[in-house]
Amino acid sequence: xxxxxxxxxxxxxxxxxxxxxxxxxxxxxxxxxxxxxxxxxxxxxxxxxxxxxxxxxxxxxxxxxxxxxxxxxxxxxxxxxxxxxxxxxxxxxxxxxxxxxxxxxxxxxxxxxxxxxxxxxxxxxxxxxxxxxxxxxxxxxxxxxxxxxxxxxxxx
Amino acid sequence: xxxxxxxxxxxxxxxxxxxxxxxxxxxxxxxxxxxxxxxxxxxxxxxxxxxxxxxxxxxxxxxxxxxxxxxxxxxxxxxxxxxxxxxxxxxxxxxxxxxxxxxxxxxxxxxxxxxxxxxxxxxxxxxxxxxxxxxxxxxxxxxxxxxxxxxxxxxxxxxxxxxxxxxxxxxxxxxxxxxxxxxxxxxxxxxxxxxxxxxxxxxxxxxxxxxxxxxxxxxxxxxxxxxxxxxxxxxxxxxxx
Ligand SMILES: [Zn+2]
Numbered sequence: 322x323x324x325x326x327x328x329x330x331x332x333x334x335x336x337x338x339x340x341x342x343x344x345x346x347x348x349x350x351x352x353x354x355x356x357x358x359x360x361x362x363x364x365x366x367x368x369x370x371x372x373x374x375x376x377x378x379x380x381x382x383x384x385x386x387x388x389x390x391x392x393x394x395x396x397x398x399x400x401x402x403x404x405x406x407x408x409x410x411x412x413x414x415x416x417x418x419x420x421x422x423x424x425x426x427x428x429x430x431x432x433x434x435x436x437x438x439x440x441x442x443x444x445x446x447x448x449x450x451x452x453x454x455x456x457x458x459x460x461x462x463x464x465x466x467x468x469x470x471x472x473x474x475x476x477x
Numbered sequence: 478x479x480x481x482x483x484x485x486x487x488x489x490x491x492x493x494x495x496x497x498x499x500x501x502x503x504x505x506x507x508x509x510x511x512x513x514x515x516x517x518x519x520x521x522x523x524x525x526x527x528x529x530x531x532x533x534x535x536x537x538x539x540x541x542x543x544x545x546x547x548x549x550x551x552x553x554x555x556x557x558x559x560x561x562x563x564x565x566x567x568x569x570x571x572x573x574x575x576x577x578x579x580x581x582x583x584x585x586x587x588x589x590x591x592x593x594x595x596x597x598x599x600x601x602x603x604x605x606x607x608x609x610x611x612x613x614x615x616x617x618x619x620x621x622x623x624x625x626x627x628x629x630x631x632x633x634x635x636x637x638x639x640x641x642x643x644x645x646x647x648x649x650x651x652x653x654x655x656x657x658x659x660x661x662x663x664x665x666x667x668x669x670x671x672x673x674x675x676x677x678x679x680x681x682x683x684x685x686x687x688x689x690x691x692x693x694x695x696x697x698x699x700x701x702x703x704x705x706x707x708x709x710x711x712x713x714x715x716x717x718x
Contacts, residue, residue: 374673
């Protein structure tokens with residue numbers, strides 16, 4: 322069945338091939354497209370906008386039966402990071418390369434995603450900016466939206 | 478104690494109060510604890526006081542239950558996403574992306590739980606098949622109500638099946654999470670619903686479930702604003718009438 326809620330496309334970033342996943346992971350998601358590529362798999366998850374329990378089940382079961390190639394998760398958005406923190410085996414045998422951390426302005430509530438790369442993730446808790454000036458209102462401080470302990474719980 | 482209350486008095490169940498993590502709370506639930514309250518206020522927490530009072534048959538509203546909620550009745554499973562998008566767009570709470578994501582997840586999982594697992598046929602199997610478009614029979618409509626203030630959003634989902642038992646709920650948690658410390662053990666048959674309930678517990682600040690067997694299940698949820706969100710302060714209650 323054609324599913325226009327979920328898309329997979331090849332992109333090249335810094336000379337490395339990545340598969341960019343976009344849309345919603347749910348009961349209709351067909352993970353077979355991820356099978357076709359050979360070699361280490363770099364999955365860019367920045368375009369994932371939602372996931373439900375049936376999608377999580379499909380995802381975890383898929384990685385259970387595809388342990389043969391190395392998998393790297395790149396640019397994981399908050400919706401994915403939250404699942405990684407709640408469900409110990411969400412990442413399967415894959416490694417997390419980078420995640421987005423959600424910041425919010427204490428003054429104007431502007432939101433901004435900040436990429437936390439592998440260097441920052443190497444330490445626990447990850448080395449992230451505690452706050453920075455909001456470029457929208459130039460008055461408020463941007464701070465992590467929520468508790469860092471909770472957000473980066475997948476690191477433990 | 479007032480003997481006139483005897484009729485409605487509930488047996489005092491095992492409870493867990495103090496300061497602990499969601500994972501420790503989940504462990505307590507797996508070990509049969511139906512009332513789990515983590516708070517820096519301990520036994521002075523108004524939320525705990527409401528739970529405690531209910532053991533003596535006194536109904537105090539939970540502090541997160543707001544008055545005059547908006548009410549929606551839903552009977553078609555395929556109307557679910559439309560309804561969730563509408564709910565999210567109509568709230569102040571849903572304007573922030575983190576809140577929006579949590580609200581969508583909780584509503585989707587609660588509604589699909591109601592559609593696909595609340596109603597049973599005579600052989601006690603799910604009456605409506607998951608993955609199919611379902612129209613609930615008259616009288617089975619799922620009621621969704623919500624209200625918000627600056628601190629967060631209160632959401633209630635009620636079905637007319639009343640089939641959830643604490644055993645089911647507890648089973649979901651043990652299957653989904655804690656069979657071993659690291660392994661996420663899936664039960665092919667039940668993991669959809671089980672995982673959904675576990676996710677709801679994970680993203681909500683307060684979760685209270687009231688079941689009238691064969692009649693009604695009522696999920697009452699409080700989602701605190703992320704900036705008000707204190708990971709040390711949450712509660713879980715399961716009441717079977
Ligand atoms: Zn600002």
